[in-house]
Amino acid sequence: MNEMQSAALPQAKPEEIITLLFVDDEANILSALKRLFRPFGYRIFTAEGGAAGLEIMARETVDLVISDMRMPEMNGAEFLEKVRDGWPDTVRILLTGYAEIGATIDAINKGRIYRYISKPWEDNDITLTVRQALETKLLEREKTRLEALTLKQNEELKNLNATLEDRVKARTEEVRQTMGFLEVSHEKLKKSFITSIRVFSNLIEMREGRMAGHSRRVADLARTLAQRLGMKDAEVQDVFLAALLHDVGKIGLPDRLMEKSFSSLTSEERTEVVKHPAKGEAALMALEQLHGAAKFIRGHHERFDGLGYPDKLAGLAIPLGARILAVANDYDAVQLGTIVNKRLNQNEALAYIQEGRGNRYDPTVVDAFLGKMAKPVAESAETRPEIMLSSGQLQAGMKLSRDMMGNNGNLLLSKDYVLDAQLIGQIKNFERLENQLFTIWIYAKKGD
Structure with missing residues (x-):
């Protein structure tokens, strides 16, 4: 007959409740173990044989098993060996009598048990053994978790380091381009500002x-x-x-x-x-x-x-x-x-x-x-050569090397202004409208 009692650990979260499984063919032994461990808040399952115990193991997550050595059909050594094979993280403890030393050694070798306890047990000894076994298990579990976390973080750090230089270069290039765009924009604003002032000056005159x-x-x-x-x-x-x-x-x-x-x-x-x-x-x-x-x-x-x-x-x-x-x-x-x-x-x-x-x-x-x-x-050695053109010779992309003035002395376009097709057309139309030809000075290209 299988019995189960569930209780929460003191100050423990539901996912931290410890589960124990007691396996023995004597009902009074199972009852004694339940009474002994019930006050500690463990979740407890019991089984009256090895086969029943394996069924519980298959459907429940069990942290620690205490099994009697002498049981019919499947003794404790055999049962714990199967537990070791199927659930190696479960802590295994063997209850054994003084006359079963050979079987105990077999259980130690095959089942790789955490410890064996002689019957009849001392209540303090068995509860302390279980507590120590569970603490060791939890420490090993935390160690495994931390090792996995460390491994993951190391891999992430390795990947980060591998790409960091490229990312820094990319970011540096992005900042450089942004600064370049800002400098160009600032220069354009500055030229537009100066041109506006010069136009306003002409209006005054x-x-x-x-x-x-x-x-x-x-x-x-x-x-x-x-x-x-x-x-x-x-x-x-x-x-x-x-x-x-x-x-x-x-x-x-x-x-x-x-x-x-x-x-x-x-x-x-x-x-x-x-x-x-x-x-x-x-x-x-x-x-x-x-x-x-x-x-x-x-x-x-x-x-x-x-x-x-x-x-x-x-x-x-x-x-x-x-x-x-x-x-x-x-x-x-x-x-x-x-x-x-x-x-x-x-x-x-x-x-x-x-x-x-x-x-x-x-x-x-x-x-x-x-x-x-x-x-x-004296002119700087870096002064760019210039050529004089008529409006019919202008091309988009040319830059004025001097201010473009009207016959009355008014400023029409400022030095360093870059011409485009629309502006060249406006210059030609203005010449026809005013019946005058402009003298236009342009920076010469290399080789001109």
């Missing part, structure tokens, strides 16, 4: 025909002087932008003032005109990229001797960019007749700047300017 090209010429000269005087690239850029936009504060002036030279203005008119540097600064302060340029615009009519406007700054208190802009602006303006009542030629304009050295202008800036005019900076 359209109010007075004689001013066409003035801001562009001032910007080119101011940039060259800033470079000669060792300004940083970012500062050179600010000087260039300030030169393009230095007259932005004049937008609100009436036409009658725009048409007069500064020397011919009345006192009241001068009071109105001298506000334009401060107005120009205020107009640009909303754009963070133009803060540096705005500061130079405010100071470009200050004088080195402190008699300028709007703040009457003197000497090195005037920002260097503003001191540079003052020289570049006045050199072009006196040739246009916007400062004195007549237009000066180039030599007269040079003399005008030289006469202002130390009073109107910073001597260091004037010296750099005169040196530039006497001996232009």
Whole structure:
């Protein structure tokens, strides 16, 4: 007769309940074992012979078996040998009498039992033996689990290491490409920004025909002087932008003032005109990229001797960019007749700047300017050759080597602009519309 009792281990999860199987042909022995182990919370099965015990083993997961040695049909040694063959992880314990030493040895050899216990047993001895056997089994099970986990992790680590270098290379290349795309995008944005400023500068000059090209010429000269005087690239850029936009504060002036030279203005008119540097600064302060340029615009009519406007700054208190802009602006303006009542030629304009050295202008800036005019900076060995073409010779992909200007001096396309088929068509249409032919300078290809 088979009997079963199930109970949970103290503080144990259901999946951690230990299952015991007692096999003996004497019912009183099975009852005694059940009573002894019931308080420990084990799940207990009993069988009255080896065949019945094997049936239970086949359908249940059994952690430990205690089998009597002397049983009919199949003794304990034979039964435990079959358990070993079918369920090698199950702990096997043999109950044996003193007179069965030979059979016990056979069970040890064939069944590879964990331990044998002599009958009659001591309750403390048998419970302690079972506890120790189960602890050993659980330790071995955990060891096996950890070894399998370690093996799996080692394989994963091995695979990771094998692919890590390739993954790092791939990621590095991805980052490099991303940085390249960002640099290209930044450069395009920068060029578009500069072009927008130059177009806006042309719009400012359209109010007075004689001013066409003035801001562009001032910007080119101011940039060259800033470079000669060792300004940083970012500062050179600010000087260039300030030169393009230095007259932005004049937008609100009436036409009658725009048409007069500064020397011919009345006192009241001068009071109105001298506000334009401060107005120009205020107009640009909303754009963070133009803060540096705005500061130079405010100071470009200050004088080195402190008699300028709007703040009457003197000497090195005037920002260097503003001191540079003052020289570049006045050199072009006196040739246009916007400062004195007549237009000066180039030599007269040079003399005008030289006469202002130390009073109107910073001597260091004037010296750099005169040196530039006497001996232009030699072209870099890396300067690309260029060729002049007509619109009919243009091809998509060509890049402008100079600004493309209209006959009135207005900027049409900026230097370094890359032409495409649509833009070439627009150039040709504009030539027909305005009845004029453009001079277009393109970077020459190697071998041209």
